[in-house]
Amino acid sequence: MKFSVDRDVLTDAVMWTSRAVPARPPVPVLAGVHLEADATGVVRLSSFDYEVSARGEFAADVETPGEVLVSGRLLRDIANALPHKPVQFELDGTKVSVTCGASRFTLATMPVDQYPDLPQLPEQSGTIDGTEFQHAVAQVSVAASRDETLPILTGIRIEIEGSHVSLLATDRYRLALRELSWKPSASDASAIALVRAKTLTDTAKALGAGDVTVALSSGQGVDLVGFSAGGLVTTSLLMDGDYPQVRRLFPDESPITAVVRTQDIIDATKRVSLVAERNSSVRLAFIDGEVTLDAGQTEDAQASEALEATVEGGDITVAFNPQYLLDGLGALGTEYVRFGFTQETKPVEFIGLSEPGGDLASEFRYLLVPIRIAS
Numbered sequence: 001m002k003f004s005v006d007r008d009v010l011t012d013a014v015m016w017t018s019r020a021v022p023a024r025p026p027v028p029v030l031a032g033v034h035l036e037a038d039a040t041g042v043v044r045l046s047s048f049d050y051e052v053s054a055r056g057e058f059a060a061d062v063e064t065p066g067e068v069l070v071s072g073r074l075l076r077d078i079a080n081a082l083p084h085k086p087v088q089f090e091l092d093g094t095k096v097s098v099t100c101g102a103s104r105f106t107l108a109t110m111p112v113d114q115y116p117d118l119p120q121l122p123e124q125s126g127t128i129d130g131t132e133f134q135h136a137v138a139q140v141s142v143a144a145s146r147d148e149t150l151p152i153l154t155g156i157r158i159e160i161e162g163s164h165v166s167l168l169a170t171d172r173y174r175l176a177l178r179e180l181s182w183k184p185s186a187s188d189a190s191a192i193a194l195v196r197a198k199t200l201t202d203t204a205k206a207l208g209a210g211d212v213t214v215a216l217s218s219g220q221g222v223d224l225v226g227f228s229a230g231g232l233v234t235t236s237l238l239m240d241g242d243y244p245q246v247r248r249l250f251p252d253e254s255p256i257t258a259v260v261r262t263q264d265i266i267d268a269t270k271r272v273s274l275v276a277e278r279n280s281s282v283r284l285a286f287i288d289g290e291v292t293l294d295a296g297q298t299e300d301a302q303a304s305e306a307l308e309a310t311v312e313g314g315d316i317t318v319a320f321n322p323q324y325l326l327d328g329l330g331a332l333g334t335e336y337v338r339f340g341f342t343q344e345t346k347p348v349e350f351i352g353l354s355e356p357g358g359d360l361a362s363e364f365r366y367l368l369v370p371i372r373i374a375s
Helices: 007-018 072-081 130-141 197-207 262-275 322-332
Strands: 002-005 032-037 042-048 052-059 061-064 066-071 087-092 095-100 103-110 124-129 155-161 164-170 174-181 190-196 211-216 224-229 232-237 256-261 282-287 290-295 303-308 310-312 316-320 336-341 348-353 360-368
Touching (some): 007 042, 007 072, 007 087, 032 072, 066 072, 072 103, 130 174, 130 211, 190 197, 197 232, 262 303, 262 322, 316 322
Antiparallel strands (some): 002 061, 002 087, 032 042, 052 232, 087 095, 095 103, 124 211, 155 164, 155 190, 256 310, 256 336, 282 316, 290 303, 336 348, 348 360
């Protein structure tokens, strides 16, 4: 095998493909990236960890077709370090040479015949705007759990009904819901899928702008979800288990509401939380016309700050984990935030709006459980 290609083209494909190379592979060959060059001038790269697969391809000047398996980690590091010049990739016996300008690397090969077959991309289910998809996944992923002892909560639940898609994530302390539209292949499309939050986040970010094709095979033997765009393809096994019925936790109405400029409360939270000890809270006291944030319960350090707020329905005081509060506020992406309260100990709903009294940006909703305030 021998081909030449532009350095940036090679690097982009290697970076995409190496994302599915496991850090601790169950078998040695899974640490590799498979490259195949054919006589038509196309080079295909692939990787697989038995759960997630990634494939990419690019046009190259192929002198000799062939295939090879090399260390994905080394190939990624080398591709990143190469100068911005054409790259020549050549297989010679059991070694691969990568030459770029005055730089030359030699890599050992791995047994290609031991590399497993990658799963096939399921039949197309529809397409979604890549930019909106990336933003939506980023919004809900902040609420996904990082605790592997509850693996079901490390996923993002995808609900599809016709042209409507809902993304849901929770770690028991907060809940995020994002609604968006897509173009289904069938008008009566209906499906539910649970995908690891990290896998979905990495995929949405890497695929970027443009239309992203979504493919689901739920209920057809092996449950897979696939995404493809611009020659990049990835598949992932769906997670097993019954996701909790969390959508019902969103309140039908909020008798007490408060509207605050989002960036102001983000900045104030960051300032007062500087004195908050580990696992302690930031308290927010909403009264007519303002919200006061304070933190620090010892004589060593205390902080407070008052902001303008539009409060309706009565006064209320709540306390939050400061990072969870910042995660929700940062995910909104709107000029103002409306807090919706039912009781001091009940979850508080965050919804964005462009201006006080304007329409709520209800396509994204964030629910945060307050911390009980010691009497």
